[in-house]
Amino acid sequence: MKTPFVDFYNHHNISPVKQDIQDIEKHYNRRESLYHILGIPPILLSSKSILEFGPGSGHNSIYTAKLNPDKYYLIDGSKVGYDALKELFKNKNNIKLYYSLFEEFNLNEKFDLVIAEGCLPHQKEPIRLLKHISSFVNQKGILIITTANGISYLSETLRRLIRDKLNIQNETLENQLNQLRPIYSSHLKTLKNMSRPVDDWILDNIIQPLNTVKLLSIPEVIEALKDEFEFYNSSPSFKEEWRWYKDINTEDKGFNNEALKYYYQRNLNLIDYRFNLEKHTSDIGIEIESLCQTTWNIMCSIENNDMVFTWNDLFENLNLIQSKINLLLPSTALAILEILNWLKIGDIEKPLNNFSQWWGRGSQYVSFIKR
Numbered sequence: 001m002k003t004p005f006v007d008f009y010n011h012h013n014i015s016p017v018k019q020d021i022q023d024i025e026k027h028y029n030r031r032e033s034l035y036h037i038l039g040i041p042p043i044l045l046s047s048k049s050i051l052e053f054g055p056g057s058g059h060n061s062i063y064t065a066k067l068n069p070d071k072y073y074l075i076d077g078s079k080v081g082y083d084a085l086k087e088l089f090k091n092k093n094n095i096k097l098y099y100s101l102f103e104e105f106n107l108n109e110k111f112d113l114v115i116a117e118g119c120l121p122h123q124k125e126p127i128r129l130l131k132h133i134s135s136f137v138n139q140k141g142i143l144i145i146t147t148a149n150g151i152s153y154l155s156e157t158l159r160r161l162i163r164d165k166l167n168i169q170n171e172t173l174e175n176q177l178n179q180l181r182p183i184y185s186s187h188l189k190t191l192k193n194m195s196r197p198v199d200d201w202i203l204d205n206i207i208q209p210l211n212t213v214k215l216l217s218i219p220e221v222i223e224a225l226k227d228e229f230e231f232y233n234s235s236p237s238f239k240e241e242w243r244w245y246k247d248i249n250t251e252d253k254g255f256n257n258e259a260l261k262y263y264y265q266r267n268l269n270l271i272d273y274r275f276n277l278e279k280h281t282s283d284i285g286i287e288i289e290s291l292c293q294t295t296w297n298i299m300c301s302i303e304n305n306d307m308v309f310t311w312n313d314l315f316e317n318l319n320l321i322q323s324k325i326n327l328l329l330p331s332t333a334l335a336i337l338e339i340l341n342w343l344k345i346g347d348i349e350k351p352l353n354n355f356s357q358w359w360g361r362g363s364q365y366v367s368f369i370k371r
């Protein structure tokens with residue numbers, strides 16, 4: 001797989017990123033809420049220029065297009081996604097579509113808002129792509145991206161390992177889907193307001209090869225962008241601002257450092273969407289982030305069969321994580337113990353009553369302002 005997402009989608013002629021938007025008002029309301037949390041009142045996008053990377057079949061772009069931007073350019077390398085976009089926006093003069101790889105896209109223009117939703121984590125070189133994508137933001141313009149880290153993705157990393165334990169990764173898509181659907185649909189049912197079809201979720205998150213790609217965490221993004229961008233907002237939100245604005249009077253406004261400080265006091269909340277913890281120490285935040293990044297590395301190693309890590313390393317790592325969070329998050333610790341024991345044996349008949357209800361806050365949305 002040379003280009004993540006694109007090669008898998010195009011090889012199988014799929015775009016597994018659909019959403020249930022039958023209730024279009026509900027869909028618009030959730031997109032409005034997202035923009036609100038990110039600090040971008042939708043009214044401000046009217047007459048602005050917007051560039052979007054990886055819109056897929058355009059379900060989310062319908063909302064952005066409705067906000068009347070002056071121009072709205074969209075780039076995607078998926079054939080099925082691009083054809084759907086062409087159909088969706090066929091009579092829109094302010095909209096331009098590009099069937100291109102991100103890496104190969106170039107234009108001598110800058111935009112007020114640049115969006116890359118759901119397409120930077122799980123790239124081979126997410127930081128390099130992030131820098132390329134962010135180079136299209138106008139001065140004082142806004143960048144919106146999504147991130148995922150070991151903590152937020154832990155429950156899904158372990159769901160991938162269920163498939164790996166069943167040892168069906170070399171079977172056809174259809175065979176894998178038929179075996180995995182009964183397992184994951186009961187898990188997905190516990191997610192309130194899930195808007196993606198079960199098969200799309202399985203194809204994108206479980207069956208798609210992810211063993212050679214990377215996650216992309218908020219601290220990594222801040223580090224990569226800090227010379228040119230200031231952290232603005234995020235969903236979920238964790239930043240606080242207690243400084244007097246008159247004290248913030250230099251070009252570097254320190255928003256990145258403030259964001260990082262508060263991030264590490266709240267990042268344990270990314271592990272389980274059912275709970276909102278009070279602030280914890282940065283030390284535990286940093287430690288859990290590192291342990292869960294190791295879980296991701298172990299999963300990649302098991303899928304690559306490279307023997308850098310083994311199943312025993314996974315069991316040790318999970319034992320450590322559950323013991324560290326046991327007091328703060330007993331239900332999550334219980335779910336980890338349950339899946340740990342399941343993975344040791346891999347008995348498909350054994351129910352996962354606790355684990356099936358555990359999901360992390362998988363993706364985070366982050367907005368930045370260019371200096």
Ligand SMILES: C[S@@+](CC[C@H](N)C(=O)[O-])C[C@H]1O[C@@H](n2cnc3c(N)ncnc32)[C@H](O)[C@@H]1O
Nearest residue numbers: 005017054055056076077078101102117118119
């Ligand atoms: C997981 S989908 C996300 C779709 C949509 N933004 C969403 O959040 O529902 C990722 C999209 O990015 C596109 N994509 C990913 N990497 C790409 C690349 N290197 N070049 C072009 N398109 C890419 C894929 O084709 C796909 O449509």
